[in-house]
Amino acid sequence: MPINVLMPALSPTMEKGNLAKWLKKEGDTVKSGDVIAEIETDKATMEVEAVDEGVLAKILVPEGTADVPVNQPIALIAGEGEDPKSVSAPSAGTPAPKAEAAPAAQPASAPAPAARQADAVPGDRSAHMADARANVAPAGPAPAARPNGAGEGAQRIFASPLARRIAREAGVDLASIQGSGPHGRIVEKDVRAAISGGARPAAAPAAMQAPAAQPAAPQLAPSMGAEQVKAMFEPGTYEEVPLDGMRKTIAKRLVESKQTVPHFYLSLDCELDALMALREQINAAAPKDKDGKPAYKLSVNDFVIKALAVALQRVPAANAVWAEDRILRMKHSDVGVAVAIEGGLFTPVIRRAEQKTLTAISAEMKDLAGRARNRRLKPEEYTGGSTAVSNLGMFGIKNFQAVINPPHGTILAVGAGESRMVVKDGAPAVVQAMTVTLSCDHRVVDGALGAELLAAFKQLIESPMGMLV
Numbered sequence: 001m002p003i004n005v006l007m008p009a010l011s012p013t014m015e016k017g018n019l020a021k022w023l024k025k026e027g028d029t030v031k032s033g034d035v036i037a038e039i040e041t042d043k044a045t046m047e048v049e050a051v052d053e054g055v056l057a058k059i060l061v062p063e064g065t066a067d068v069p070v071n072q073p074i075a076l077i078a079g080e081g082e083d084p085k086s087v088s089a090p091s092a093g094t095p096a097p098k099a100e101a102a103p104a105a106q107p108a109s110a111p112a113p114a115a116r117q118a119d120a121v122p123g124d125r126s127a128h129m130a131d132a133r134a135n136v137a138p139a140g141p142a143p144a145a146r147p148n149g150a151g152e153g154a155q156r157i158f159a160s161p162l163a164r165r166i167a168r169e170a171g172v173d174l175a176s177i178q179g180s181g182p183h184g185r186i187v188e189k190d191v192r193a194a195i196s197g198g199a200r201p202a203a204a205p206a207a208m209q210a211p212a213a214q215p216a217a218p219q220l221a222p223s224m225g226a227e228q229v230k231a232m233f234e235p236g237t238y239e240e241v242p243l244d245g246m247r248k249t250i251a252k253r254l255v256e257s258k259q260t261v262p263h264f265y266l267s268l269d270c271e272l273d274a275l276m277a278l279r280e281q282i283n284a285a286a287p288k289d290k291d292g293k294p295a296y297k298l299s300v301n302d303f304v305i306k307a308l309a310v311a312l313q314r315v316p317a318a319n320a321v322w323a324e325d326r327i328l329r330m331k332h333s334d335v336g337v338a339v340a341i342e343g344g345l346f347t348p349v350i351r352r353a354e355q356k357t358l359t360a361i362s363a364e365m366k367d368l369a370g371r372a373r374n375r376r377l378k379p380e381e382y383t384g385g386s387t388a389v390s391n392l393g394m395f396g397i398k399n400f401q402a403v404i405n406p407p408h409g410t411i412l413a414v415g416a417g418e419s420r421m422v423v424k425d426g427a428p429a430v431v432q433a434m435t436v437t438l439s440c441d442h443r444v445v446d447g448a449l450g451a452e453l454l455a456a457f458k459q460l461i462e463s464p465m466g467m468l469v
Helices: 113-119 127-132 163-170 189-198 225-231 245-260 272-283 299-316 358-373 447-462
Strands: 001-008 017-022 037-040 045-049 056-061 066-067 073-078 137-138 262-273 320-322 327-329 335-337 337-339 345-346 385-391 410-415 419-426 429-443
Touching: 017 245, 037 073, 056 327, 113 429, 262 447, 272 299, 272 429, 272 447, 299 335, 299 358, 299 385, 299 410, 299 447, 335 358, 337 358, 410 447, 429 447
Parallel strands: 335 385, 385 410
Antiparallel strands: 001 073, 001 137, 017 037, 017 066, 037 045, 056 073, 262 429, 320 327, 337 345, 410 429, 419 429
């Protein structure tokens, strides 16, 4: 029977993707691990790998197709002993070839547990390969969403096709299994371990269960449609710029954030004289390569990332995220850093930043920022974290208020460093200073807690030797 290649879910929030390019053509032989296509998400361009051997018999979705839903068949692979010419696309009105449904995206408000996030090391290709492979499956009717008493709002389970099949044959409920794969995905060994340990049987069909009460969805304010907006302006006085996937996602998430997250803001000034002196000393001591270039060059932003990470360890109650019916307090400081790119922005995450040296943070940030601008980050490199840094100081912005990226509990907006007149010991003095503003989710961080976090950050910025111990 033909093997169905599905549009993969390449990130927990992905719903659709653009099929940018086919790297194999019909009639080509493919082996497990061969890259067969490139998919564009709202954030990056990623590769789809084959997980079975065979012949690419039929391409169902041509390259250049936009907004292909996750789990939709995009190609068919003829299996061993099967004539590729006999494989054809399903006609309208007939069922599509059988396929194990790829795991649905997790809600954005439910991040992976901290222990699993720590496994998603930036640059680790294995997690991405596993995600892509889990979306190519032997033919078979696509199963409905897992029945769990939640009706149509049920959350789907992350599981590989093989794990689903074994669980179905053994009558094991996947909801009773803890996954050990990337992002908590259930894989074959998890199911077999559950079977040997006596996992609970699968639940009854959803139709026989009473639907659970659904929380009311937040009512977002209506906005004017495109034609209504265009009617306000004289024809020919504007240019229409279509939205790409990234801009659509940014617009949606920021509107949701401002309408559903109760923001409040705390600002203070930090003196930079000691930090600038230490930075100059560290950079001057950097070893040189054979061309005379320094091995590293720390920026003020590197110190900001480190200071925020250490401050979160000193005020652990603020190192938290909102998870609807609970707060998750993180053990490590995973700090996102906003990186502007053409048409939008990324927020790659520096994992366990409190444990890393300033030079390690600097090197990692340069790598992540470079790949972000080329849209080559993996989903695990820009998801997660409990807070973020948005620095507009290089543009001369003195102060601003940043929008929280859910489920983060906070975000720190950093303004420009500049010379300012202050009063010290009753006498006027000139110092280097910058203004920072902490945006807080009031459900997670109250006013006094936010002030405590910001005070710890200020102490580290003004006495930066504390970051080196």
